Amino acid sequence: MLIVMAGLPGSGKSTIGQVLGSRLGLPVISVDPIESAILKAGIDADQPTGLAAYLVAEMHAETTLAAGRSVIVDAVNAVNPAREQWINLAQRRSKPLKFIEVMCSDPEIHRERIEKRERQLPHLQLTWHAVEQSLEDYAEWSGASAAVGRITLDSVEPLGVNIDRAMAFLES
Template sequence: MLIATAGLPGAGKSSVADALARRTGWPVLSVDPVEAALLRAGVGADQPTGLAAYLAVEAVAEHQLRLGQTVLVDAVNAAPEARAQWEDLALRTGTTVAFVEVICSDPELHRQRLESRRRDLGEFPEPHWDSLGQRREQLAGWTGPRLVVDTVGDVDDLADALVTELTGRS
């Protein structure tokens, strides 16, 4: 199975993906560290590093799926084209895709998380709260099937429930 997270930066996607991985052993393929590595390698910030990171993660995910592994993709996936990428990958590999939209329903908590996070990603720029508008709109317009989880509560409890839900789908 291919599991792809979606949601705004700072909503808790990585926390959910990591908690799922700790419980299941499923590999987490995260787009942001790949993009940060591209920047460290000297790929210019004026280049489409975000697209390159999505494509690199897709290549690794495809390999793992063809080996019969369940894969977790940790990415914003706000744009319909990004979500279509994972749907196409699932079709190509004969697997199912499950989207998990991660939200933080408390705007103040979400903003605090985003503004205080310090990931070890070198020069990779962290988004600012005020820059999330287009992504918010894209996610608000999403009508496709997905599990929606709210990270205001305990992430470990949330992960336990998700494991049950997701393993029942495979």
């Protein structure tokens, strides 16, 4: 199975994805560390490093699926072309696909998470202002991506509750 996390930075998707990966014994491929490595290599930030990171993640996920293993992909997936990338991968590999979208319904909690977050990705510094701009670009789920199995979790809820909901969704 291909499990794809989606949601704004700081929404809680990486935390939920990591817990699910640990609980299910699945690898988690995260786009952010890949993009950070691309930037660390000296590729200019004005280049399409985000797209490159998605393509590297896709290749890694495809290799994992081809080896007969399920995988979790952790990425913002803010627009339908990004979401359709995973739909196409699942179709190519004849694997089921489930999207887990994570949002934070409380803007103050979301902002606090961003401002207090310490990540080991020095080339990807994130501000609350950037997240607010990302929200403006976050597309409604439509077309092929709206037809795929998806659950939306609110990270204001306790982590354990969201993990239980995600596990039940994945098992359905």
